[in-house]
Amino acid sequence: MKTLTISLVLFLALAAQATVVDIIKTDERDNVDWWENGVFYQIYPRSFKDSNNDGTGDIKGITSKLQHLKDLGVTGTWLSPIFDSPMVDGGYDIRNYTKVNSIYGSNDDLVELFAEAKKLDLKIILDFVPNHCSNQHQWFINSANRVPGYEDYFTWRACPVENGKRRLPNNWIAVFNTPMWSYDPRRDECYLHQFTKEQPDINFRMENGKTKQEMLDVLTFWMDQGVNGFRVDAINHMFESPAYTNQVLLEEGLDPNLYGNYDNRYTRDLRESYEFIYSAREHLDKYAKANGNVTRVLMTEAYATIPQQTQWYGVNDTLRGSHIPFNFGFIADITANSKAEDFKKVVDEWMGNMPSFTMGQANWVLGNHDRSRLRSRYGDDRYEGLAIMSMTLPGVAIIYYGEEIGMVDNNDITWEETEDPQACQSNSSVYKDFTRDPVRTPMQWDDSPLGGFCESCKTWLPVSPSFTDINVKKQTGDETSTFALYKNLIALRKEKDVLKFGGLSTKVIADGDVFAFERTIKDNPSIVTLLNLSKDSKTVNLADLFNADDVSSKTKATVLISNNRSELKKGNTFSNINSITIGGYDGVVFEVSSAMRIATSALYLVAAFWVAVKFVF
Numbered sequence: 001m002k003t004l005t006i007s008l009v010l011f012l013a014l015a016a017q018a019t020v021v022d023i024i025k026t027d028e029r030d031n032v033d034w035w036e037n038g039v040f041y042q043i044y045p046r047s048f049k050d051s052n053n054d055g056t057g058d059i060k061g062i063t064s065k066l067q068h069l070k071d072l073g074v075t076g077t078w079l080s081p082i083f084d085s086p087m088v089d090g091g092y093d094i095r096n097y098t099k100v101n102s103i104y105g106s107n108d109d110l111v112e113l114f115a116e117a118k119k120l121d122l123k124i125i126l127d128f129v130p131n132h133c134s135n136q137h138q139w140f141i142n143s144a145n146r147v148p149g150y151e152d153y154f155t156w157r158a159c160p161v162e163n164g165k166r167r168l169p170n171n172w173i174a175v176f177n178t179p180m181w182s183y184d185p186r187r188d189e190c191y192l193h194q195f196t197k198e199q200p201d202i203n204f205r206m207e208n209g210k211t212k213q214e215m216l217d218v219l220t221f222w223m224d225q226g227v228n229g230f231r232v233d234a235i236n237h238m239f240e241s242p243a244y245t246n247q248v249l250l251e252e253g254l255d256p257n258l259y260g261n262y263d264n265r266y267t268r269d270l271r272e273s274y275e276f277i278y279s280a281r282e283h284l285d286k287y288a289k290a291n292g293n294v295t296r297v298l299m300t301e302a303y304a305t306i307p308q309q310t311q312w313y314g315v316n317d318t319l320r321g322s323h324i325p326f327n328f329g330f331i332a333d334i335t336a337n338s339k340a341e342d343f344k345k346v347v348d349e350w351m352g353n354m355p356s357f358t359m360g361q362a363n364w365v366l367g368n369h370d371r372s373r374l375r376s377r378y379g380d381d382r383y384e385g386l387a388i389m390s391m392t393l394p395g396v397a398i399i400y401y402g403e404e405i406g407m408v409d410n411n412d413i414t415w416e417e418t419e420d421p422q423a424c425q426s427n428s429s430v431y432k433d434f435t436r437d438p439v440r441t442p443m444q445w446d447d448s449p450l451g452g453f454c455e456s457c458k459t460w461l462p463v464s465p466s467f468t469d470i471n472v473k474k475q476t477g478d479e480t481s482t483f484a485l486y487k488n489l490i491a492l493r494k495e496k497d498v499l500k501f502g503g504l505s506t507k508v509i510a511d512g513d514v515f516a517f518e519r520t521i522k523d524n525p526s527i528v529t530l531l532n533l534s535k536d537s538k539t540v541n542l543a544d545l546f547n548a549d550d551v552s553s554k555t556k557a558t559v560l561i562s563n564n565r566s567e568l569k570k571g572n573t574f575s576n577i578n579s580i581t582i583g584g585y586d587g588v589v590f591e592v593s594s595a596m597r598i599a600t601s602a603l604y605l606v607a608a609f610w611v612a613v614k615f616v617f
């Protein structure tokens with residue numbers, strides 16, 4: 001009996017030693033909140049799924065396709081605006097913040113969506129547009145008519161006619177390249193709008209804080225209905241300088257009618273806009289605390305410099321802001337011609353500017369409703385590599401609907417079919433330079449005549465002719481498909497702690513052609529991602545990636561995931577990490593571990609087992 005006990009103890013001790021590589025977790029954080037390391041999927045509701053054959057996607061359609069999101073493995077979805085709206089700017093002109101747009105269904109449909117999503121453990125995030133509302137919103141009608149209490153809900157200034165011309169309060173230009181002031185005869189004054197004239201800016205400088213409270217009430221309303229968070233639109237436009245000083249052109253001689261020709265310092269990125277987000281965060285945190293302690297998240301949209309972007313995270317541990325300030329680096333600063341060093345710069349800048357106090361998470365956006373689709377920007381050969389990169393970097397990843405099957409821009413939309421106001425304001429010869437319709441076409445579910453978007457309808461935008469080849473049905477069950485790649489990447493993120501918590505170090509190798517990064521946690525195998533930006537194959541030395549102390553323990557590399565064009569396939573193992581050849585445009589993820597250690601450990605196990613058996617029998 002005694003020998004048996006000793007043997008068992010010995011066996012267990014040695015077995016523990018044997019599996020040390022796998023079981024030690026160095027991360028101190030046991031409580032990872034639901035949104036951290038999540039993957040969020042942006043739905044453009046008008047184009048996702050039409051349940052009633054009116055040609056426009058709707059909420060019931062989204063509910064009917066939740067299983068697709070579940071199959072993909074995402075954490076949740078954020079919906080572009082679904083609120084009551086005259087649809088001058090795709091629903092970013094809201095007439096009623098607490099009412100669902102009838103083209104998408106009813107409030108009840110939305111509550112049903114929340115409930116069905118909850119059953120599948122999918123989170124729903126709604127778009128929130130505080131900067132401006134529709135000129136048909138009751139608030140604006142009241143304000144234009146000087147209804148008591150509403151006079152200052154918007155920014156009004158005198159703009160008298162002088163010498164037959166209206167004298168505007170200053171030279172500010174709106175984002176869509178018109179003056180930022182429009183005249184309203186009801187009040188005989190001009191109001192300020194940073195976007196179209198149908199989108200008056202709400203005045204958040206009211207002394208009694210009424211408009212701010214209205215907005216916080218909107219958040220409460222939807223949280224009461226069951227929403228898990230908000231994506232906040234155009235947040236850096238919320239405040240304007242109260243001095244109304246004229247903007248100065250970036251260079252003398254530039255066209256003064258174009259927004260982009262100014263630095264717009266008096267109308268963008270003002271301190272007060274950040275403060276609004278900090279108070280919205282406080283509001284959400286308070287709500288969460290009183291309602292089951294489930295975090296309600298804030299995502300924020302602002303196109304700005306990285307140091308400006310990372311301020312949305314907050315100031316310190318008690319004054320926090322956005323959980324996910326969208327990082328548009330891969331959309332705005334990277335093109336198909338970018339070099340490995342450009343990728344490294346985007347990643348390093350974000351990581352380097354993130355404040356440490358928030359336990360904040362980085363995030364990576366590869367596409368959205370305003371920018372050309374990932375596959376169209378980088379080409380058939382490369383888009384999968386980009387997805388592999390973004391999914392193996394630390395933090396949150398964002399997918400734009402259709403990206404997971406490699407949908408492409410539909411550039412065949414005619415002038416007559418064009419819907420985007422940004423393009424409709426131009427003309428038939430130049431509209432393609434402005435239109436965002438090509439990235440907003442119906443989701444391609446299958447190869448039935450309308451791509452499965454609806455059974456029979458006139459779709460609001462034409463289905464891309466690519467649907468016969470690129471669709472969900474065709475890719476389902478095909479392990480070589482883009483859909484399978486996304487599924488496998490998301491599954492890998494859940495499986496590997498090193499992808500959740502691991503540190504990051506980035507490098508440019510192979511004469512500037514390969515962007516490489518390593519994810520590490522102590523005593524665990526590292527994960528290394530290589531992205532070849534060259535069309536030629538490259539031979540790399542993985543040892544170049546590790547610091548000298550570490551190299552000796554890294555002797556074996558196994559492929560975890562690769563893009564389909566790569567000849568390296570899952571499970572391929574290299575026992576010499578000093579010379580690994582990857583093909584042109586390959587994206588490959590390796591697990592790099594110590595062959596020695598595992599071999600030795602296996603030996604321990606066998607020995608221990610032998611000892612145990614010998615003493616017992």
Ligand SMILES: *[C@@H]1O[C@H](CO)[C@@H](O)[C@H](O)[C@H]1NC(C)=O
Nearest residue numbers: 095096097098099137138139
């Ligand atoms: C918004 O719609 C709801 C429901 O129809 C209505 O009760 C409310 O008064 C509307 N709010 C505004 C500001 O128009």
Ligand SMILES: *[C@@H]1O[C@H](CO)[C@@H](O)[C@H](O)[C@H]1NC(C)=O
Nearest residue numbers: 287288289290291292293294
């Ligand atoms: C929420 O969590 C905090 C701290 O973790 C705790 O003090 C509080 O009681 C919790 N509230 C609810 C409603 O569960």
Ligand SMILES: *[C@@H]1O[C@H](CO)[C@@H](O)[C@H](O)[C@H]1NC(C)=O
Nearest residue numbers: 278314315316317318319320
């Ligand atoms: C956080 O920053 C705010 C604003 O600067 C300041 O008032 C507050 O005291 C700070 N809190 C801590 C804990 O440092």
Ligand SMILES: *[C@@H]1O[C@H](CO)[C@@H](O)[C@H](O)[C@H]1NC(C)=O
Nearest residue numbers: 425426427428429430431433
């Ligand atoms: C369309 O707009 C462009 C750029 O503003 C202009 O040069 C062109 O003359 C216009 N064409 C027509 C047919 O109006």
Ligand SMILES: *[C@@H]1O[C@H](CO)[C@@H](O)[C@H](O)[C@H]1NC(C)=O
Nearest residue numbers: 475478479480481482564565
């Ligand atoms: C993946 O690559 C294989 C081998 O080149 C090819 O036969 C297959 O069609 C590819 N799959 C897709 C979805 O392109």
Ligand SMILES: CC(=O)N[C@H]1CO[C@H](CO)[C@@H](O)[C@@H]1O
Nearest residue numbers: 338339340512513533534535
């Ligand atoms: C064909 C092509 O675009 N090749 C590019 C591959 O990437 C390198 C640098 O990363 C570029 O120099 C090549 O032009």
